[in-house]
Amino acid sequence: MKEIVFAGFGGQGVLTSGLIVSEIAVSNGMNATWIPSYGSAMRGGTANCTVKFGNGRIFNPAQEKPDVLLAMNTPSFNKFIDTVAPNGTVIVNSDMVEYDPKVREDVKYVDVPCQTLAKEINHSKGANIIMTGVILKSIGEFTDQQAIDGMNAMFDKKGKGKFKEMNTKALKIGLTQI
Amino acid sequence: MKEIVFAGFGGQGVLTSGLIVSEIAVSNGMNATWIPSYGSAMRGGTANCTVKFGNGRIFNPAQEKPDVLLAMNTPSFNKFIDTVAPNGTVIVNSDMVEYDPKVREDVKYVDVPCQTLAKEINHSKGANIIMTGVILKSIGEFTDQQAIDGMNAMFDKKGKGKFKEMNTKALKIGLTQI
Amino acid sequence: MKVKVESLRCKQCELCVVNCPKDAITFTEEFNEFGYRTTVIDDDKCIGCGICYTMCPDGVYEIIGE
Amino acid sequence: MKVKVESLRCKQCELCVVNCPKDAITFTEEFNEFGYRTTVIDDDKCIGCGICYTMCPDGVYEIIGE
Amino acid sequence: MAKARKIPEIAKKPSSFCPGCGHGIAIRLITECLEEMGQDTNVMFGIGVGCSSLLGGVLETDRLHCLHGRAGAVCTGMKRVSPNQMVVSYQGDGDAYSIGIGETTSAAYRNENISVFVVNNTNYGMTGGQMSNTTLPGQKTTTSVLGRDCAITGSPIKFPELVSDQFNVAYAARGAVTTPAEINKTKKYIKEALTAQLNGEGYSVVEILSACPTNWGMTPLQSVEHIHTKVVEHFPLGEYKTREAK
């Protein structure tokens, strides 16, 4: 079973990113859970969700020890870095996050300038999709095609199929970052 | 400890009658409880209360086995006759109640035409006071003077002292009925 | 008879008595089971106008009609 | 300086910018800690009228007065 | 020419209201109208808590004893799932205008297609005569023993006026069950209210000024007199919102 935490500002698309991963897992016959954090402070602040997936039963859907952390901004990095499983992966939005890798020396860091990359392909809202690709690659559980199909199926269901091409492009960029 | 049930139509003054007896007991240093019956049927129907008094502690204030039953109307007689303690006394408003003494042969019946008697002294609302006198006499716990003083003290407290003379007269009539 | 009277229901409120346009209703000396005086209609005076029916809160009257 | 600006509080709503009668307010290229662009006042244009204070929902401005 | 008149079948059981209580006349008028409209076997009542609860022993129709004040909501629920049945709420002034003011006004606000009858006897009858939102200025009740002081407690609420002025309702009126003439007028209002519902026009309300001899400490005749001399002064009779279809 894999556990991934997606964290960032509200608006950075981390909840959607989590949803894409969970959908890919389910469309490939696995179990998955997606759970957002929500608390008393609603306005402003950070958003995050935890996705777990795998072939067995998923007991606790809540965040425990993520194998992968996506940190889209500095507060998120700081909030979750201690929870990452030993030998886990931390995927960092290097356009925004400054960090000291010494805080955890037992994890692998992957720096991705996802906002810059997104701008480059003229898909300003695609940074989260790029990062989804990075995550999927880093997990290595799904083929690129499975990833692309799963993502597009999800957006289709949400009635957001029209961005298919751009999203596919963004995901592919992510898939090639590691 | 003595237990008395006062029962009749609403408006026949049975609650007041019970109050008088309890007040006399308390003003003579005894314990007393007065408890009305009240239930879901509020409009119309019967009213009744239970008074207990004596020198010891009164445990259950509610009606159990009355030593004395005052029955001001037929429904009340029928409702309570079975509960009267063996060798108890049943004081009956013979102006209104028709009954078969065979329903209970182990109790003593005292018939008092209290409404007629009240009319005779021009105190149309005094029937309950007359019956209070009868009850007090039948219990035999208090002197006539204790009874009269206790009753008047109660009415004084209620701001109804002005009927003192008529009430005294009515009580005295009751006290001489047995 | 123009009006049927179900005296058992009467609560002696007097509303019929004072409103009858023909003063046809009076109280009897009888008490019903609940201790209320009951009414009686003077059929000669009564015109079957139905006002007693209208006024009575307790359904004592039924106007027979023609 | 006629107006003190506490940029940390700005949420980039633009209400001050459009209401300033002297067009004295513009957005800078800076982001504050919460990710919002902040405003700057052109002191030469500013007449200290206080409208920016009136419009700002977030207490960014203080009018110094005389 | 005598016309046959008889208590409607669905309300023919004897009631336990006090002598001279206006509730008895009010419910008869409502059931008469339903009968005349052929709706007496196509009706469900939401009954408030108060002396109206005594209708439980009278009415032989579908009826729910609603929680105190909530008939406006209960009747909304009933009507939304039973658009083809008549839904009638029958409440007291305390029930409808105090504890239930939220539900009562909200049903009016939504213009819910129900008919609401409020028996206004200017006090909480069932619980022994406390002040209500319709108690008259200076009226003595068990919670205003020196007479109601409107400077502290507010002045009598005028619900038919309020809904007519503020909400988009189908019909609103105030009648009294005091004299043959007023009773007949009140019956017309009730018929209008029920007709509005039958035609799907929306919310209708009739407030019915009604005697409470027991808690007013008056005879039934004095009570009627009191309504005509004092109560109507604060609660003018008549229609406040007439049906547009008319």
Next chain:
Amino acid sequence: MAKARKIPEIAKKPSSFCPGCGHGIAIRLITECLEEMGQDTNVMFGIGVGCSSLLGGVLETDRLHCLHGRAGAVCTGMKRVSPNQMVVSYQGDGDAYSIGIGETTSAAYRNENISVFVVNNTNYGMTGGQMSNTTLPGQKTTTSVLGRDCAITGSPIKFPELVSDQFNVAYAARGAVTTPAEINKTKKYIKEALTAQLNGEGYSVVEILSACPTNWGMTPLQSVEHIHTKVVEHFPLGEYKTREAK
């Protein structure tokens, strides 16, 4: 001639309202008035549940987060035992006019000597933009996804109008926090309301039309425009009941 202006001491902490939210202006106006009247350290707030709850992190005054809708009752309790302090309720439209309609109208009905400020943003902001009793006809919300259908849900409630017409209140008005001119007018209304209370004249209410860019899906500037073109059509600005003392 520049006049010094500064956020009142009691409201100087930064808020967490969304960008362009009208709440921030509304609370500043109220606290400014209190300060100008010398009452800023003689005041207690009853705060409703809604985005107004975010004031918990802002206001440095006595304040109780009232249960949703109940500020009218809580403030009544506070004022009755604290006649010499200013008691202010600060609520949203959902809080005051839906769940709290009973408490809100009843406080007005009693002419309770309190000042009530209702921030009307035509939806339930805090919970993510559901329809409220002030939602405009046709307005899309998360519980009226096709646009509000007033035939089923009722039409926008007009509270200042309602209390002015139906109850004996001291002061009622509606303002907006959209432009310098409207904000200044609204501040005058607020001052009038607070003065009424200070003088013991009774109930005062000011409804404040306010932007909710987040749930309206608009920018702050579009929101202001929306208020002027659409919202005021249903909620006319102005005074509905002026103070008699004036």
Next chain:
Amino acid sequence: MGEMIKGNHAIAEAAVRFGARLYAGYPITPSTEIMEYISWRMPEVGGAFVQAESEIAGINMVIGGAACGVRSFTASSGPGISLKQEGITQLYDEELAAVIINVVRYGNGIGTLYSAQCDYLRETRGGGNGDYRPIVLCPSSIQEAVDLLGVAFDLSEKYRTVAVLMTEGALGQMMEPCDLPEFIEPKRYPWGFDGKYSYKKVGIFERDSMKEAVAMNEKNAVIKENEQRWADVDVEDADYVFVSFGLPGRSTEGAVEELRKAGHKVGIIRPITAWPFPEKAFEKVNPNVKGFISVEANATGQMVEDVALTVKKKFSDNKPVYSLAYVYGIPEMEKIQKDYEKIAAGEIKEVF
């Protein structure tokens, strides 16, 4: 010995004398006389009386009064108390002191006017959302009602919590002699609002729930340790111990006296605090006791759960616990005695 007085009137007068200065409520039988009495009495002493538009408004006005540090209370029954649950959990949550009087009447839903004890589980576990536990006091006589009302005010302020005086319809309606308390000077507590923000508070979104949970458990532990109240008779050598509160408890005390006279080794614990439940009372009980018998006026047996939990906690072996639930009213002493005999004879089985 005082004068004959009605339970509800005694409670109302006592509240005034204890310095309560705000009452807000809505009429409901059998509690209404409290409000009726207060309606004229409170103005006499310069206090505030508000006839609220509903029970919800009533409890929220009490919240307003309590927020100002003024002794504030309300009374109701049956469905009226149900409507106050949200307010009660808030009083607890805001650490406001207030007293709620529940003159318990029988029944689910709209209910009846019978006297009963059917709200035990709700009052002791809290019918509102969350984990709060109000202090619950249960009088068995008018004198005790008056005395416990004073305790209720004191404890609610000492611990900054809600206290419920859980009395019964019959106790509200009956009369017996009662000494009323002396007048005490009304106070305004420093944690109450004064308009000056003397007492600081964090906003709802700034609170730390985890820390508060710890603090709440600590506070509850202190109350449990210090505030258990009960009366007991003859428990040290008892074969069977009755547990019963309020008027049924009083009747059971009589039954115990009778049973003892007849040679039965029985005793009684009469809880005076229902929460905290008087667990300590069980420490005195004969370790070889054969069983405990809960006597209550409700339909399902409610307090019996606390009896069983306490017995489990306090005895190393598993003692049987019996339930006599008499639905409503006050059980007759004779009835209790007869049912006791059935229990002793094995005809009535234990429920726990």
Next chain:
Amino acid sequence: MGEMIKGNHAIAEAAVRFGARLYAGYPITPSTEIMEYISWRMPEVGGAFVQAESEIAGINMVIGGAACGVRSFTASSGPGISLKQEGITQLYDEELAAVIINVVRYGNGIGTLYSAQCDYLRETRGGGNGDYRPIVLCPSSIQEAVDLLGVAFDLSEKYRTVAVLMTEGALGQMMEPCDLPEFIEPKRYPWGFDGKYSYKKVGIFERDSMKEAVAMNEKNAVIKENEQRWADVDVEDADYVFVSFGLPGRSTEGAVEELRKAGHKVGIIRPITAWPFPEKAFEKVNPNVKGFISVEANATGQMVEDVALTVKKKFSDNKPVYSLAYVYGIPEMEKIQKDYEKIAAGEIKEVF
């Protein structure tokens, strides 16, 4: 395996498919999505959706729908459910079938938005006046929530009672794959109003409370006998048995699996009905079990009372009962394992 769906949406869609045709409610986080979904979905199938002016109006509209024999339901959280207590006790009292969904959020008073299980005692004992007991169903996954919603409607109608789906904030907000039920034809029950007075009723003042109390106890006994539901794992040879429901129960199931792997003889009972509490589940447990451990997401430990009562009833000796109350959220599997070790080591003491 179904598609990913949010818990609240799955519940809303399932209700429509199960034939519910009236929803009335008021928004409150974290239950609001149920209402938002229903607001457009119910009209699609010709059902009634009313956005009520309050939770009280909502539950009373449900009473109206239920009185007509139409499947009716509402959902809320925290204080919103507190406000419905009077309505819930009336539903029970009038023997109307309806379903209440409590998406539990943490906290007393206004409360928080955290997911929790702090309403256990209130839901199982009834927060309204009287002796009523609703059926309470507790899902631990979205699929189970959907399935139990069907059970809730069925049981409420079979027994003419209220059923509560007691779910948690986190379950409402999370997503996982779920198979939605088939559509069933909506019914109108014959005991519902049809305008013709087909189903006779006595007035409130004509009812016989004593008889009804007997009938209520009989009905409750039948429900207790027939409707206990639970899941269990490895209880037959366990030294320690966990008891935990909902999402914490699911996490505890995981902890049990881990502990077993590590050689600890532990098992779990996961109650699916909180009322009736699954007492029968305890009959299978190893008679030499050393103790029971209640795992809950609330501040004080609530279900632990039912665990202790059941243990007292089902075992002749006095087995210790431990309480792990994690306040809010879903306890981590590792945390549960660690606390288990403390219990086994005697570092955490039993509470009953």
